[in-house]
Amino acid sequence: MTEQTPQAPGKRGLKSDQFSGLMLVAFALYVAWENRAYPVGSLQEPGPGYMPLLLAIFIGVMGLLIALGGGKSQRLTAITWPEATRAIVILLACGVGAFALERIGYRLTVIALLIFFLGVLERRRPLPVALVSIGFGFISYYIVGDLLHVPLPRSPWGF
């Protein structure tokens, strides 16, 4: 999991809790702004916008408290992101996979995704990559789609 990097005392700069607290405040303000579209009603007769507004205020106050009390947390720059590039690539690949799922079907999507992860990202040898990708794509489809009767998307070619 994440490690707390020891901080050098007395150093200036935004702290992690101050940053996250302020982000929460900004998010709360955004929610409150979006909430204008719904009638808030009154304290006695709350409308559909009442609870979201109450929650936006609550999150804003919590964010403010986190930011105010965050002076002793680690510096924002002390949070390391060594895995961030890989994480972004994984998320993007999954996004492309999600986009492709209903277009080219479950099996082709999963095979392509696994080839990308194992072959391109992890640089594994071609034979195990092919075996794992094709094997996983077909076996998982057979178990979930055929045995458990969960409808999974097929390609336009019926595959």
Add this chain to the structure above:
Amino acid sequence: MVETFQNLLLGFSIALSPSILVYAFAGCIIGTLVGMMPGLGPLAGISLLLPATFGLNPIIAIVLLSGVYYGAMYGGSTTSILVRIPGEAASVMTCIDGYEMTKNGRAGPALAIAAIGSFIAGTVGVIGLMLLAPTLAEFALRFGPPEYTALLMMGLFILAYMSSGSTIKTLASAGLGLLLGMIGIDVMSGYTRFSFDVVELGDGVGIVPVAVGLFGISEILLTAGQAAAVKVQRPRLRDLIPSREEFRLSVGPIARGSLLGFMIGIIPGSAHIISSFVSYGMERRLAKDPERFGKGAIEGVAGPESANNAAASGAFVPMMALGIPTSPVTAVMIAAIMVHGISPGPLLISQQPELFWGFVASMYVGNVVLLILNLPMVGLFVNLLRIPYSYLYPCILAFCILGTYSVANSMLDVWMMLIMGGIGYILRKFHYDLAPIALGLVLAPMLELSLRQSLAMSAGDYGIFLERPIATTMFALGLLLFLLAIKPLIFKRGKDWRKDVGLEGEQG
């Protein structure tokens, strides 16, 4: 008592039928494997298996999913003891002394005590569930909207008090979850809120994409790029038997962990995680020679393992008796029951006795299955740990996409899962607890509806919460715990119980 016994017999007649037994076995095995895989805790495992239960009858569905739950709790301990990797968060404490025992050549007894402790705690938990849930359900029949509002508010306050990290951050997480639960059609006015013109969002955000994203995807994003497979010890069956002294030392921690875990399990939050931390802290404090802890003390395995398994059973009490989830796992299980047209709540036990008592009996069976299956097969299960993580995580990702999509055949759910994965990754970097988000999402519609119904009942008078003794008591209790939770924030010298048991607590 006679009635309970008769009901239990009814339960066993259901649980011992071959089809249920097969699914109980399957659930325990899948759960054990899921618990051993980093990135796939009980919640992600249950969420992924959820679509597969849609075609089953509700009893089989709940038996299968609960088997996965307590199987995963057990599986997590195996990896903690053998390779110092907690398969799921509740096993973190088991790593400390469990792995030290492995290094000292005592992996077998550590695994055996973890299994025996889990079995005893699981059984104690089921007895507690069996005795407490029907009584609580009967009591809850007196609840109206004000009582439910008070109960849910109390749950959120307790969540803040029992959080393993910062109270304020936990409350902020709960707020984010509650806000997420506001998305969709408001049942009282018909307004569609925060749907951003996406028609599918009118139905709200589902618990499965949120849970799989927050807990499964974010874990993979944090751990992807990890080194190759770790070296794993493969204990033989004859090495598993603990010595007489190890048995003697484990009796107290197992008994205390079972009771403590069950009680903590009933209250909201990451109970199974907290219970293992509290149990470890308690055992270290009670030990005559606490310096042994961290160097392979068997009490450090017996206590936390018993506690987290008892907590897993305890979490079913409010779920079955009140229809209120106290953890993301029970929230997903409620979704599993509701798919079959069954409304969880105080009437569930009286209207669906086969479901409740069959479930209770299947938990007894499941505990026995775990004990007799996992110890002899531990050598086989640990082979999973030899698979390099670079091969495991892409398959887990594919499972996450598959599981989330198949819940409602919705691409929006897959997108939601990925977004939640990204958000979970960032929040974990900033040390925010993710469980309150999932919990808030489920509780939000109930809380809003009961609050507005209460005000409709009283013509807008908030005094209704003070006129009804049950609601008033729950509000007062919740408020008291909330004040205790924020005490360390106000009085800097105030004692924070979480720091005593090794949790993060308030910073500063």
